[in-house]
Amino acid sequence: MRSYFHIDMDAFYASVEQAMNPDLKGKAVIVGGRSGRGVVTSASYEARKFGVRSAMPGFQAQRLCPHGIFLPNRHALYSEYSDKVFAILEQFSPAVRALSIDEALIDLTGTEKLFGAPIATAERIIARIRRDLDLPASGGLASSRVIAKIAATLAKPQGLIHVFPGSEENFLAPLSVSLVPGVGPKTRETLFARGVKTIGDLLAAPKLRDQYFDFDARGEARRHDHSIGSETTLDKPVKQIGEMEEVLWGLVEEVGRRLRTDGVFARCIAVKIRYSDFKTLTRSLTIETPTCVDREIFGVADALLKKHVAPGRPVRLLGVSASAFVRSGWQESLFDAGRERALENLYRGIDRLRGKYGAGAIGAAGARRRSR
């Protein structure tokens, strides 16, 4: 039986601002969207009471919450705090997987002898983050990664849900399918149309069950990931392809690092472009040789961006994702396999340096102004 602890920081950017300036505590803090044209990147729970949400246009947030304290994004600061959070997580397990700047999956299997029951460890982790960094977090503990994530989502804010082994299906059955990772608005509609509304309905269909859940059948966790992606809402709409490429680099670095951490190689790379008018497009390309190398991913993502972005039309969100994973068993190229392996080793080395000295320790020369 495995124990996965999914931890998700509550209103991360806004909470960091509150931690830096205690006067902001208990107030409606909104990061991003100050200009009215930009978007909200994070809103404290006090602001959420008024309906303010991430990715909402600034003018709308200002209308909903006129007394809100609007702050500019300070990415470098959030990155720094993120590193501190991960430093704490890594004290409790060697298997910490960063899912984004403010979300992680920690495998607590086998830590009992050192730290006691996983639920006690989970509580300690959340308490440590609260004590050392003054930041709130929520978590989910379960025997599967997907269930841990769902539990963490339900636990928000500042909660911890433990799904006891054996009670997984009872816990899941009444919940809405929209809580399942990988089910977005479109999929939800499709599922609803088929009469699949609750997770219980979904689990009753063996195919869907396999597709979305990683139930432990043979004592070994199956991969549930369909894709690894990273996206970011830009502080202000961008029209210059060069500026977009800089953002793209940052996203690619994140995706590449997560691919390498998981030991998978992607055969499909996609970019997501959202314009200021919210029209969104996603374009993908399947590549012959699966990769986990930033430079290769960037090459594909950049080509997709240049091919599909409408020139001069302001872009407000960019995303990169990798999918169609393989771990092994593909044909290597006669002409540049050596180069591919060298690059892979190079990036694994970079990952180690960043793990030790922080994300800013080393980066590609073109991506200095990273926004993570």
Added chain:
Amino acid sequence: MEFRAKKADLLATLYWTQGIVERRNTMPILANVLIESRKAGIHLTATDLEVGIRGKLEGEVVREGVVTVGAKKLYEIVREAPEETLQLKRLENEWVEIKSGKSVFKIVGLDAREFPQFPKFDGEKMSSVPAKTLREMIERTIFSVSSDETRYNLNGVFIEEAKDGKLRMVATDGHRLALIDRGIGALGLAKGVILPRKGLTELRRLLEGADDGLVSVGFKENMGLVVKDEVELFMRLIEGDFPDYTKVIPKDNPQLARLTAADFLHALRRVSLLSSERYKGIKMDLKSGKVAITASNPELGEAVEEIEIEYNGKPLTVGFNARYLIDVLTVLGEGGEVNVALKDDVSPSILKKSDDEGYLYVIMPMRL
């Protein structure tokens, strides 16, 4: 235009055109065969602009003239003709009448003036080469040609003059590479050229059964021409640079395995039944005196077969695409032994037939 010809002769000449005409071509005329009936002889021509063939037909010219008709349909009609002789005649408005015994066909053609010109080769230096050797060279390389149209420079076989008056052909798809040297005399190539796969496929067909004869080979600008008996085949060379293949031929592969070609081929065919469709991966565990070939597929199961080999290197596990090995072992034939020179599980290996120094096959392993 009007002529009479034997069914067997017409069928034989039309046969060469069948692989050339394009089914889904944007230019309708390219689906047609050009029939020229002149005092000097009757000629049939087909081309897709990249490859073309022109054959002479034995027959009796009644009236001179030219027509074009659909090559596939004409071939079908001739094949089913009831009598041993046929008569072709041009009617008004591009209609063509085909008569054999009591059966009469009228099919519509296209204006022969629209048919592309067959390139003129006269006065170019032509070299005579043995048909059998040329065919062997094509067969042992063409299967490695890339079918990825975005890598157009790999969509053909590279041909160049090697040292000692030998002719060399090389083909690669980026994953494996086949190279053959044969002493068939110089072709007068100043530098290497890339012959397209389709042209070579047709050439191989043309060379089938021609075991003792000679064919003439010549080049002109961006064209290659081969003449065998009464048939001329031209092909447009692929423009672009062939990659520096010498770089990917390993120089230092110290682990040597010697296998019976037939055993190896059959074991691969069996085991690969359980490898994945996409990459056909198999694993070879080499140990002193034996190799275990395995395939496993989470959806199907697994297969293993052990064969005895000569191997004195250190134990090594390496993955290969079984198809790449089966391809080469199939064209090399089941007799004799093959030598495989390996370095490790990430570097290319070399496969050779033990009695043929002029042929080598480089294969990149799969990632395990």
